[in-house]
Amino acid sequence: MHPSPTQNRLPLSVYGLLALCRAGFEKEVATELEAFCAEIGMSGFVRAQPGQAFVTFESHEAVDFAELAEHCDWRTLIFARQLLPWFARVDNLPERDRATPIVAAAREAGQRFASLMLETPDTDEAKQQSGFCRRFTAPLQRELEKAGAFREGAKGLPELHVLFGDASTAWLCASLPGRAALWPMGIPRLRMLREAGSRSTLKLAEAIFTLLTEEERNAGLRAGLRAVDLGAAPGGWTWQLAHRGLRVTSIDNGPMAPSVMATGLVEHVRADGFTWRPQRPVEWMVCDMVEQPTRIAALVADWIATGRCRRTIFNLKLPMKKRLDAVEQCRAIITKRLVNEGPFVLRLKHLYHDREEITGYLALRKSA
Ligand SMILES: C[S@@+](CC[C@H](N)C(=O)[O-])C[C@H]1O[C@@H](n2cnc3c(N)ncnc32)[C@H](O)[C@@H]1O
Structure with missing residues (x-):
């Protein structure tokens, strides 16, 4: 991976990649993800569970976000709807206050973000979180702002994606403009005429x-x-x-x-x-x-x-x-x-x- 000088200004370290897909296609994504990571020289291992509608790659060592993001475009993998570098996994989120541990993890990463997208995998179980995601976006953004981890619309800063694998687990991911799917969960809302x-x-x-x-x-x-x-x-x-x-x-x-x-x-x-x-x-x-x-x-x-x-x-x-x-x-x-x-x-x-x-x-x- 060859860093470009402007991108070195982002301090974020990441620990692998997370890909969303249609449930039932985890095996294909896992194979593609493994091959992609080998090609860009990132060593680690894939975790995929059938029916989970997402697959993760966990790197053996921390990787510079800007370097990885440069190589990482969601269009690269055939079977992925979204492809994001991830930098933290927050487990055991308390139901009454999910914001505090998420904000703490974002602060710890030492990176400011310019926009925020809350997502879930495309499974019936995870989609029950989608109402919560809508309601939670504005309050979480305010908390991130208060903690100094968010400056809305600031040029050159990445987008923060918070992906709820289930009600008590959040994966914190980051993307650069144009590199991630535009739509939450990689699902375009198209109207049938x-x-x-x-x-x-x-x-x-x-x-x-x-x-x-x-x-x-x-x-x-x-x-x-x-x-x-x-x-x-x-x-x-x-x-x-x-x-x-x-x-x-x-x-x-x-x-x-x-x-x-x-x-x-x-x-x-x-x-x-x-x-x-x-x-x-x-x-x-x-x-x-x-x-x-x-x-x-x-x-x-x-x-x-x-x-x-x-x-x-x-x-x-x-x-x-x-x-x-x-x-x-x-x-x-x-x-x-x-x-x-x-x-x-x-x-x-x-x-x-x-x-x-x-x-x-x-x-x-x-x-x-
Ligand atoms: C999935 S449908 C196409 C739907 C279409 N794209 C639409 O948007 O309405 C598949 C179509 O392929 C047609 N088809 C299958 N084999 C064909 C062939 N050898 N020559 C022409 N049409 C064929 C079938 O008659 C069927 O209408």
Whole structure:
């Protein structure tokens, strides 16, 4: 890890990383987290319990926060919704006064914070704390301010995340701007509009926000551009594109929702998504067909390699036990197909709206 000079001003030492995930995906996160920590040269061990919806990495020695934060972006791990360096674990929180020990731990860390986020893992049990988290944020902030550990909005200072593993345990974590998921618990609150046709629409909405940079959104989602949606029915993904003004060819033998067709920007073609081809290159191919992930990987890589589309967002269904192995197989297929086409961008993420599946973005770097 190579420190940058400006970041050395932060005094905080941390003791590892904490990742949030969907309950049931702890094994995948643990494997990814272990590999990530080995890659950045942090030695220690992973703790993961099935169903807990979070995984921790405990370092053998204290690590400089600024150095670690530099390497640590929540987008790095496919199966994590949030990824944060942690600096204290406070156990046995008294029910009547949780603030005092949390403030004491923050003071002891010797770091001032500019903002505060209270979170829980995404389990039914932990979510019972979410009302408490809302009520507790302002009083805790006041106590931190009084103790000299908080200066609201101060430039260059990290955000403090207090994550309640259960009612009596809090993990204190820190993040730098842009490095952590923007939303508490890594859960984006997206509203489902009735005319969007299906709840799947939220998957593409989240993917557009999470997997694309602002420049990619501006360049790729302009009115008048053309898109193809493979496995489109009833039309939630098509609607995300049409409602941004793109003209969409929707491939599916099933029926499209009338509200999606009513946008006037959609042509519905009843055909097989694996054999249908556009007559001219298009900006986007999106694909949500329920199929073996390796077949989807080969298909999207082929569309990019042959220039049929400039960019693609696709869903890989992962009903199997060895999900990470399946993902690596897909990555290998894509890499092999694109090896002679120049560098490419491949981002894969287990989105909040994904269940046993992940969503990916692929483009050649020259057109990303
Ligand atoms: C999960 S649904 C898609 C939902 C859609 N993204 C939405 O937002 O409404 C999967 C769709 O893929 C379609 N499908 C599966 N295999 C296909 C194939 N070979 N060609 C075209 N469509 C296919 C199915 O008919 C089904 O409508």
